[in-house]
Amino acid sequence: MRTVLGRAAVYLLLGVAALAVCFPIYYVLAGAFMTPADLATYPPALLPHHVTLGNFGGAARSVPLGRQYLNSVLVATVITLAQLLTSILAAYALVFLPLRGRGAVFGIFLATLMVPWEAVIIPNYLTLSDWGLSNSYSALVLPFLASAFGTFMLRQAFRQFPAELRDAARIDGAGHWRFLWRILVPLNKPALAAIAVYVFLSAWNQYFWPLIITRTAQMQTLQIGLASLRSADNADPGLILAGVLLSLLPTLLLVVFGQRFIVRGLTAGAVR
DSSP: OHHHHHHHHHHHHHHHHHHHHHHHHHHHHHHTTOOHHHHTOSSOOSSOSSOOSHHHHHHHHHSOHHHHHHHHHHHHHHHHHHHHHHHHHHHHHHHHSOOTTHHHHHHHHHHHTTSOGGGTHHHHHHHHHHTTOSSSHHHHHGGGSOOHHHHHHHHHHHTTSOHHHHHHHHHTTOOHHHIIIIIIHHHTHHHHHHHHHHHHHHHHTOOHHHHHHOOSTTTOOHHHHHHHTTSTTOOOHHHHHHHHHHHHHHHHHHHHHHHHHHHHHHHHTSOO
């Protein structure tokens, strides 16, 4: 009897926690299709009485959300691909190339993880401004082309690779380049997928750096556009919820379809 009650209590707590997590997402979804009258009711309506798409059109007229959406997709995609490439090459060198002092180099990589991003914003801003790259796609992408976190994750995953398979590939005549792209990378897809999801979400949700490095609305990303919807002269909650829903779609899709890769990738290098 105690076991049954204990399990019931656990499931009840889990259900309440799941409801607390999912309810804001549900309200964003429902509120994006509500009219201003529905959003102004008290107590708040949980379902739209009159479904409308006007909030999306109003948000697009207030700020160039379409262009900013494309900017976010482009910037996040380029950053993700660049970090995957640089992390793969760096991790391979740290694991498979007979380099002197690679342990010290890896220690320097780890040390950079302790430096907060806020500490390098001003140097990055001044450097890119001196190069004449402010308010451009290059400025949004260049500071994030490499990642110590991705290198660390892939180094741990590559260290799990059996030495016998490496020796067999070498006997078959596979050089470093062929071994890397034909054997090592395909066998570490979970780790690569986990890094890709993490990097894409981080780049997608960036706010402060795009805010200071861009000047025109046409070059700003979606997160800046959403903040513009909350300006003093525009406080329509329907427009804000519509913009938030558009911003949530890529993240929800990535989390739903990439969750198993995230778990497998994060645990791939946990035990040697």
